[in-house]
Amino acid sequence: MIHTRSNEIRVSEIFGPTIQGEGVLIGLPTVFVRSGGCDYRCSWCDSLHAVDSNYRHEWQTMSTEEVWQEIVRLSGGEAVMVSLSGGNPAIQPLGDLIGRGHENGYRFALETQGSVARDWFANLDVLVLSPKPPSSGMETDWEALDDCLRSAGNKPQTVLKFVVFDEADYAYAMTAAARHPHLPVYLQPGNHTPPPAEEADAPIDIDGVMERMRWLVDRVVADRWFEARVLPQLHVLIWGNRRGV
Ligand SMILES: C[S@@+](CC[C@H](N)C(=O)[O-])C[C@H]1O[C@@H](n2cnc3c(N)ncnc32)[C@H](O)[C@@H]1O
Ligand SMILES: Nc1nc2[nH]cc(C(=O)O)c2c(=O)[nH]1
Ligand code: SF4
Ligand SMILES: [Mg+2]
Secondary structure: OOOOOOOEEEEEEEEEEEEOOOHHHOOOEEEEEEEOOOOOOOOOOOOHHHOOHHHHHHOEEEEHHHHHHHHHHHHOOOOOEEEEEOOOHHHOOOHHHHHHHHHOOOEEEEEEOOOOOOHHHHHOOEEEEOOOOHHHOOOOOHHHHHHHHHHHOOOOEEEEEEEEOOHHHHHHHHHHHHHOOOOOEEEEEOOOOOOOHHHOOOOOOHHHHHHHHHHHHHHHHHOOOOOEEEOOOHHHHHHOOOOOO
């Protein structure tokens, strides 16, 4: 257990601007703040270096001001979209950072599995909820997911993004989406990720990703699921599993 003072943010990495590779903001220049630590352990997590305690020595405890200054440095002071990811960024105190950025015209998106709700979700510009399907090995806490939606309220643009590896994951996505018919849905093929660090540049299974893309398109068309959007992880197609892009 790492002890952090209440206003300190555990950071795995801050990088960019690069393009957002996933979901509703795909293609948009973005600075990423990847927090360290997660309450989940998804079997196929592509960011284990921000989850697994073996990588803790790489994480830094930073104040809101220090994180903000790094965002300003990377963006050259020009307002840009900031993606708060992780790990689970919801377990970090990020409300003040969002306020600081908004004063300067920056916008904030947050990616979370929906297991922990925060009041400051209401101050986000975009909330991406990515509940975890059966292949992850995680169990969804539907109450917690509903709490996240309640905390966010009407202000942020809120979307669902599902990682899909197989039929069971697809069925899960359909069921979860049906609980929230007003939320836009993004389906993203899973990529089988080799361990990080030592093998950070290991080639990913592009053939598998493309095969799942074709299968997903066939599936939503066959089901006439015309509200779902199917998108690959663009950054993975471009750079594989490289960190910091
Ligand atoms: C690393 S997670 C961090 C944020 C948060 N913990 C979450 O899972 O939403 C960022 C995004 O990557 C997705 N993701 C993680 N591993 C993946 C994989 N192997 N293939 C495709 N997407 C993956 C997650 O579902 C999430 O949408
Ligand atoms: N380019 C790029 N796009 C991303 N979209 C979600 C990411 C994440 O790991 O949260 C990610 C990432 O790490 N890089
Ligand atoms: S919830 Fe997100 S960061 Fe945590 S283990 Fe799963 S994919 Fe990785
Ligand atoms: Mg990622």
